Amino acid sequence: MEINGINIIIQRKNIKNMYLRVIPPEGNVKISAPYFVSDDKIIEFVNSKMDWIIDKRSQIEKKEYLPDLKYLNGEKHLIWGEEYTLQLIANNIKSAFVKDDVLYLPVSKRSKIKNRQKTLEDFYRRELQNEIDNIYDKCTKIVGEKPEDIKIRKMKNWGNCKKNKVITLNLNLAKKPKICLEYVFIHELCHLIEFNHSKKFKMLMDKNCPKWREIKKIL
Ligand SMILES: [Zn+2]
Structure with missing residues (x-):
């Protein structure tokens, strides 16, 4: 129709x-x-x-959507909301790293897309874990609640919070500006108080993350 x-x-x-x-x-x-x-x-x-x-x-x-990635030299990849140019390097070092606006990805010559993706995802996971560690005290203090555990996963939603107080954050948050991670983390922490998206929950968000509506739009 x-x-x-x-x-x-x-x-x-x-x-x-x-x-x-x-x-x-x-x-x-x-x-x-x-x-x-x-x-x-x-x-x-x-x-x-x-x-x-x-x-x-x-x-x-406006072609702002991301095309299918092939993990080839020159391809653009996002880290914390900034664009980096991919440069494949020999895999005698273990993990990916960035310098200036280049993202260096160690891969073997015969590696398949899946392996390259995996290497980059390991990098994203490390970045995300570091940043979670950085903001953990600040965010848990703001909300006044601590999760039982924090997991990182590739998933459909940006985050979720289970009844057992385990918070899961989307790996792809490492591609968005850091403020987005903070917003999602605070959102999930607020679920430790209000287990829904009620008016009360939104009031909690207004108090704990006053700019959440603007940040949500970035996501
Ligand atoms: Zn929620």
Whole structure:
């Protein structure tokens, strides 16, 4: 179907909730919807997400989305919101490092994309862990709560907090400005007090991270 001149592709699946994606390069909207949801409900859902869709489409138009990475020399990679140029080097040193605006990635000549990705992810993980250590005292003091444990994972959400007080942070936060990590960490710490996104939770966020709404937009 078409809404506001935007192509909407609907895929019916055996799922419980609706999911929506904006697909480059045309900016078509693809929706996965359960079989039992009516077209009217889908239209309602799309309209409720229209601001976000328009935003995504303009990013795609400006080519701000990240293309598929191949881990070749000259490729751009983000670290803490800054762009670095990838330079492959011999793997006689163990880990990736940055100097000026170059990201040096030690890989063997015959390494596959997957290995290169893994080496870079190890680097991101270290960066993120360091930064978590840096902000840990500050953030836990602000919120007045401490997690049982902090894990780093590649995942869909930026973070989550389980009932057992374990906080998980998305590895990709190492690609965003550092303030984003602080915001997500405080958000998850606030869940140790309020286990939902209620009004009370938002008031907690306003108190503990007054600029959270602006920072959320960066993410
Ligand atoms: Zn939350």
